[in-house]
Amino acid sequence: MTDEAHPDARPAPLDIVALDDDSDFREYIVGLLAREGHTARAAAAPAEFFRTCEERLPDVALLDIKMGRHSGEAVLEEIRRRWPRLCVIVLTGYPSLDTMRATFKRDVFDYLAKPFSVADLRAALEQAAGAFGLGGTPQDRLRAGLGRRIRLARTACGWTLRDLSEASGVSVSQLSSIERGAHLPSLESLLAVAGALDVTPSDWLREAGF
Numbered sequence: 001m002t003d004e005a006h007p008d009a010r011p012a013p014l015d016i017v018a019l020d021d022d023s024d025f026r027e028y029i030v031g032l033l034a035r036e037g038h039t040a041r042a043a044a045a046p047a048e049f050f051r052t053c054e055e056r057l058p059d060v061a062l063l064d065i066k067m068g069r070h071s072g073e074a075v076l077e078e079i080r081r082r083w084p085r086l087c088v089i090v091l092t093g094y095p096s097l098d099t100m101r102a103t104f105k106r107d108v109f110d111y112l113a114k115p116f117s118v119a120d121l122r123a124a125l126e127q128a129a130g131a132f133g134l135g136g137t138p139q140d141r142l143r144a145g146l147g148r149r150i151r152l153a154r155t156a157c158g159w160t161l162r163d164l165s166e167a168s169g170v171s172v173s174q175l176s177s178i179e180r181g182a183h184l185p186s187l188e189s190l191l192a193v194a195g196a197l198d199v200t201p202s203d204w205l206r207e208a209g210f
Helices: 025-036 046-057 074-082 098-106 119-132 139-158 161-168 172-179 187-197 202-207
Strands: 014-020 038-041 058-064 088-092 110-114
Touching: 014 025, 014 046, 014 139, 025 038, 038 046, 058 074, 058 110, 074 088, 088 119, 110 119, 139 161, 139 172, 139 187, 139 202, 161 172, 172 187, 187 202
Parallel strands: 014 038, 014 058, 058 088, 088 110
Antiparallel strands: none
């Protein structure tokens, strides 16, 4: 890995779990992420990785897709079953176009080929933080997560904000603020919006990591 320092602005502190069967790389990535200001944990095998995530769900999972007897693809499939919205960045020393296509079909956020630079990793984490609303307080992450899920559900129905407002009784301005992640919906508003979209609110909370 290239470990040179760059004067770029660093991303917001994140909670990151890395799964990799290479002990030297685990030591390297935990040290690097710690120096970047993140909370970093590492696992050597899938069972350890899942236990670590169950103890505290991370903001980002760094997943080695080629791990000898362990299948990174199988781990990714299980991640998507348990935590559909967990941000996953794939790391591999054996990059291929076929692997990239297969992982992105499972909603992988980014794909970094080893050796990668500190700047490459930093850029990927900055983009992930922006896209997923990561790195803030739990309340910040909940606002961003709920807003994103409501917007996706509304779009899937082919509805405008006005349509959702009429169906839920929540004002357009309030819905817009919720979808942008600027405000948390009240319990009453959340239930009204979920009911209008025929979604179970607990599904949204779980997908947001709560």
